[in-house]
Amino acid sequence: MEDVAGLAGVSAMTVSRVLNAPEKVRPETRARVLAAVQELGYRPNFAARSLVTGRSGVLGVVSMDTTLYGPASTLYGIERAARQHDYLVSIASLQALTRRSIAEGVERLRSQSVDGVIIIAPHESAAEGLRHLPKDLPVVDVGGGEGVPVPVAAVDQASGAARATRHLLSLGHRTVWHLSGPANWIDASGRIRGWRSALEAEGCEIPEPLVGDWSAQSGYEHGRRMAHDPEITAVFAANDPMSLGLLRALREAGKRVPEDVSIVGFDDVPEAAYFWPPLTTVRQNFGEVGGQALQLLLDRIGGVEGDVRRMVEPELVVRESTAQRR
Amino acid sequence: MEDVAGLAGVSAMTVSRVLNAPEKVRPETRARVLAAVQELGYRPNFAARSLVTGRSGVLGVVSMDTTLYGPASTLYGIERAARQHDYLVSIASLQALTRRSIAEGVERLRSQSVDGVIIIAPHESAAEGLRHLPKDLPVVDVGGGEGVPVPVAAVDQASGAARATRHLLSLGHRTVWHLSGPANWIDASGRIRGWRSALEAEGCEIPEPLVGDWSAQSGYEHGRRMAHDPEITAVFAANDPMSLGLLRALREAGKRVPEDVSIVGFDDVPEAAYFWPPLTTVRQNFGEVGGQALQLLLDRIGGVEGDVRRMVEPELVVRESTAQRR
DNA sequence: CTGTTAGCGCATTCAT
DNA sequence: ATGAATGCGCTAACAG
Numbered sequence: 001m002e003d004v005a006g007l008a009g010v011s012a013m014t015v016s017r018v019l020n021a022p023e024k025v026r027p028e029t030r031a032r033v034l035a036a037v038q039e040l041g042y043r044p045n046f047a048a049r050s051l052v053t054g055r056s057g058v059l060g061v062v063s064m065d066t067t068l069y070g071p072a073s074t075l076y077g078i079e080r081a082a083r084q085h086d087y088l089v090s091i092a093s094l095q096a097l098t099r100r101s102i103a104e105g106v107e108r109l110r111s112q113s114v115d116g117v118i119i120i121a122p123h124e125s126a127a128e129g130l131r132h133l134p135k136d137l138p139v140v141d142v143g144g145g146e147g148v149p150v151p152v153a154a155v156d157q158a159s160g161a162a163r164a165t166r167h168l169l170s171l172g173h174r175t176v177w178h179l180s181g182p183a184n185w186i187d188a189s190g191r192i193r194g195w196r197s198a199l200e201a202e203g204c205e206i207p208e209p210l211v212g213d214w215s216a217q218s219g220y221e222h223g224r225r226m227a228h229d230p231e232i233t234a235v236f237a238a239n240d241p242m243s244l245g246l247l248r249a250l251r252e253a254g255k256r257v258p259e260d261v262s263i264v265g266f267d268d269v270p271e272a273a274y275f276w277p278p279l280t281t282v283r284q285n286f287g288e289v290g291g292q293a294l295q296l297l298l299d300r301i302g303g304v305e306g307d308v309r310r311m312v313e314p315e316l317v318v319r320e321s322t323a324q325r326r
Numbered sequence: 327m328e329d330v331a332g333l334a335g336v337s338a339m340t341v342s343r344v345l346n347a348p349e350k351v352r353p354e355t356r357a358r359v360l361a362a363v364q365e366l367g368y369r370p371n372f373a374a375r376s377l378v379t380g381r382s383g384v385l386g387v388v389s390m391d392t393t394l395y396g397p398a399s400t401l402y403g404i405e406r407a408a409r410q411h412d413y414l415v416s417i418a419s420l421q422a423l424t425r426r427s428i429a430e431g432v433e434r435l436r437s438q439s440v441d442g443v444i445i446i447a448p449h450e451s452a453a454e455g456l457r458h459l460p461k462d463l464p465v466v467d468v469g470g471g472e473g474v475p476v477p478v479a480a481v482d483q484a485s486g487a488a489r490a491t492r493h494l495l496s497l498g499h500r501t502v503w504h505l506s507g508p509a510n511w512i513d514a515s516g517r518i519r520g521w522r523s524a525l526e527a528e529g530c531e532i533p534e535p536l537v538g539d540w541s542a543q544s545g546y547e548h549g550r551r552m553a554h555d556p557e558i559t560a561v562f563a564a565n566d567p568m569s570l571g572l573l574r575a576l577r578e579a580g581k582r583v584p585e586d587v588s589i590v591g592f593d594d595v596p597e598a599a600y601f602w603p604p605l606t607t608v609r610q611n612f613g614e615v616g617g618q619a620l621q622l623l624l625d626r627i628g629g630v631e632g633d634v635r636r637m638v639e640p641e642l643v644v645r646e647s648t649a650q651r652r
Numbered sequence: 653c654t655g656t657t658a659g660c661g662c663a664t665t666c667a668t
Numbered sequence: 669a670t671g672a673a674t675g676c677g678c679t680a681a682c683a684g
Binding site: 338343346371373374 | 676677678679680
C-alpha cells in the first residue's frame with residue numbers, strides 16, 4: 001500500500017480511503033490512486049483489514065452430507081446470495097448431526113473468525129446443539145423445527161405434504177398411505193403432520209405411516225410389501241428417491257402406476273420428470289431458502305434481534321404418477 | 327492473549343508457543359497455560375496470526391454448479407480431506423465456465439488470502455482460464471484435460487468408457503452406440519476416446535456419437551429416435567441421468583431393456599441401482615479424487631514443483647440393464 | 653526453555 | 669480533502 005501511495009504521490013491513508021470510501025476523496029486524486037493500484041496490481045491484504053475491523057467477510061455453513069440434493073441446493077443458494085453481498089462462504093460438513101459434532105463444526109468455523117454461521121441440520125438432535133451455541137456469534141438455522149432458539153428459514157413441509165395429500169384425495173382415493181422419512185428428521189415429521197392433518201380434514205382413515213430412511217432402497221423394500229395390499233391405491237412418499245424405489249417395487253410386483261396405485265413424491269429432483277412414469281411431486285425451492293437464510297444472517301450480523309421464521313411455500317408439480325381412482 | 331499470559335504467569339510469547347509448538351515448552355508450564363486458556367475461554371485471533379505468518383489456513387474451491395452429483399461429491403471429498411489437515415474450505419461457484427468467470431472466482435478467493443485453490447471445471451474453456459492464472463498462487467485442477475499447466479487429479483474417463491464398451495462387446499453386441507456429453511466437456515471427450523478405442527481394438531464399426539447435454543431430457547429425446555433403429559442393440563450413455571431418459575424412451579417405444587437393447591451408464595449415482603432395470607454403470611470415486619486433489623494442493627503449497635497427474639481408476643458395476651445379444 | 657523487541661498491513665482518530 | 673500517529677493480536681528472530 002505504501003508503494004501505491006508513493007506512485008500516486010499521496011499518503012497510505014488516502015489509498016485506504018479510495019478503497020473504502022471513494023466519495024471522501026477528490027475525483028482526480030482518486031483516479032491517480034486507482035491508476036497506481038492498477039499498475040502495481042495491488043491487492044488489499046485481507047487479514048490486516050480483518051484484524052483492524054474485526055470483521056472477516058466470511059460466512060460459515062455447517063451441514064451434514066452436502067452430497068444430497070437438498071443440502072447441496074441450499075448451499076448453492078446461500079453461496080450465490082452471499083456473493084452478491086460480497087461475502088465468501090466456508091463450509092464445515094459433518095459426519096453426524098449430534099450436539100457435539102455441530103458444536104465442533106461451528107467452532108471450526110468460528111476459529112477462522114467467520115462473521116456468522118448458517119446451520120443446515122434438519123434433525124431433531126440438531127435443535128439440542130443449537131441451544132448450546134456461543135451467544136456472541138450470529139447463527140441462522142435452515143429447515144429447523146419450532147423450538148429452535150435462532151432465526152429459521154425453511155420450506156413449509158406440512159403445507160407441501162398437505163397439498164400432496166389433498167391432490168390424491170381429490171382424485172377419489174379413499175385415503176392416502178405415507179412412506180415417511182426417519183422420525184427424528186424435522187422434514188419427516190413436518191411432512192407427516194401435513195399429511196395427517198389433510199386426511200383428518202376430510203375425515204379419512206389414517207393409516208400407520210411406513211418409515212423409510214430417505215434412500216431408494218428403503219422405498220423399494222417398503223414397496224414390495226405394499227404391493228400385496230389391494231387397499232393401497234395412493235401413496236405419498238416423503239422424497240423422490242424413495243418414490244423411485246417404490247415405483248420399481250410396485251412394477252416388479254405387477255402393479256401399474258398410476259392405474260393401480262398413485263404416487264406422489266417430494267423434492268422434485270431434476271430426474272423426477274424422467275422417472276417411469278414421470279413423477280408427480282412437491283417442489284422445494286432450495287435456492288430461495290438459501291437466499292432467505294442469508295438475508296436473515298445478514299440482519300443478525302447487522303444487529304437485528306428477535307426470532308424470525310421465514311417460510312417458503314412448496315409447489316405441487318403434477319405429472320403422470322397420479323390418476324383417478326378406479 | 328495478554329490476559330492468558332498474565333493468569334498463567336508467563337509471557338505472551340510462551341502462550342503463543344504452547345498453541346503452535348507445544349513440545350518446545352516445559353510440560354508444567356504448558357499445563358498452566360492451557361488451564362488459563364480454558365478458564366478465560368481464549369480463542370486465538372485468526373486474522374492476526376494470518377497477518378504475520380502469511381498463511382490463512384483456508385483453501386478455495388472454484389466450481390460450476392455444486393448441485394450436480396459429481397462436483398458435489400468431489401467438494402465433499404475435498405472438505406473431508408481438508409479437515410484432517412486443519413484447513414477450512416471456501417467455495418466460489420460459477421455461473422459459467424468461461425475464462426473470465428474462472429479468473430473472477432479465483433480472484434474472489436484470493437482476495438480473502440486463501441493458501442491455494444482447487445478448480446473443478448471439466449470444461450475446455452476452463453483450460454484457457456487455467457493458463458492465465460496468477461503464478462504466485464498454488465492451484466490444482468480436478469478433472470482437467472491433458473494440456474493443463476497445473477497438477478491434475480481426475481478419474482480416468484477413457485479407461486472407464488473402455489471398460490463399459492468392452493463389457494457390452496463381450497456380451498456379443500456387434501458394436502456399441504454412444505450417447506455422449508457435450509463435446510467441449512473434458513469428461514465427455516475422454517469417454518468418447520475410450521469408447522472409440524475399445525471399438526477399434528475389436529475392429530468394430532464406429533457409429534457417429536449422439537451428443538446430449540448430460541440431462542435426462544436429452545437422453546429421452548435421443549432415445550426416442552434410437553428406438554426406431556433395430557440395428558442398435560447396445561448403448562453406452564455418458565452419464566446416469568441420460569441413461570434414465572434413455573431407459574424411459576426405449577420402454578415407451580416398446581423396446582425392452584436389456585432384452586432388446588443393453589445400456590451402460592456412467593457415474594453410479596445412488597439411485598442407479600433402483601432405475602428400471604437397475605443400471606449397469608461405471609462408478610467414479612469422487613471422494614478419492616477430492617482427496618488426491620487436496621494432497622496435490624498441499625504439496626504445491628509446501629513447495630513441491632512439477633506437473634503431476636493423479637488418475638483414479640473407475641469401476642464397472644454390472645447390474646441388470648445389460649444382457650447377451652439375442 | 654522462556655522473554656524481549658519488532659513489525660506484519662491496514663483503518664481509526666485526530667490533526668491540518 | 670488529506671496526512672501522521674497509533675494499535676489491532678499475533679509470531680519470527682534473537683537474546684538470555
